[in-house]
Amino acid sequence: MALSGLAGALTVTLLNEGVRRVLPHAPRMDVLGERALTAGLEAAGTQPPQGGALYAATLAADLASNTIFYALAGLGGAARAPGVGTALGLVSGVGGAALPPHVGLGHQPDERPQTLLLTVAWYALGGLAAGLVYRAVEGDRERERPNGGA
Structure with missing residues (x-):
């Protein structure tokens, strides 16, 4: 699974x-991550x-x-891993697009509607990739087990 x-x-x-680096209004989850890490370390009394x-x-x-997470x-x-991964990614992407302003992280730099849609898409694609890799690796193992892994 790792x-x-x-x-x-x-x-x-x-x-x-x-x-x-190439799209003007691309998601900037890196900036939100830096804000979150800085706030967390400062709250813990540590210099970020x-x-x-x-x-x-x-x-x-x-x-x-x-x-x-993935x-x-x-x-x-x-068999279900690609669908489960995509669903996890969609939920995470919606959270990544919608929650930052509500948890004190502000908006993404140059945020536009397409920025938020791309955020959801990136996380969904991450989930799909995780699911496909899991199916490729573990699906072979399940087929090798007696009774198809049951």
């Missing part, structure tokens, strides 16, 4: 990091990193948390 979770996390991260160190810490935290795509079994 491999599939990592596939989902990498999909979201690569989409976010790649597209934001600055500049590149903050970016790196946020990227690492995003990859770790998204890996754990690993849940396999909970329904290999």
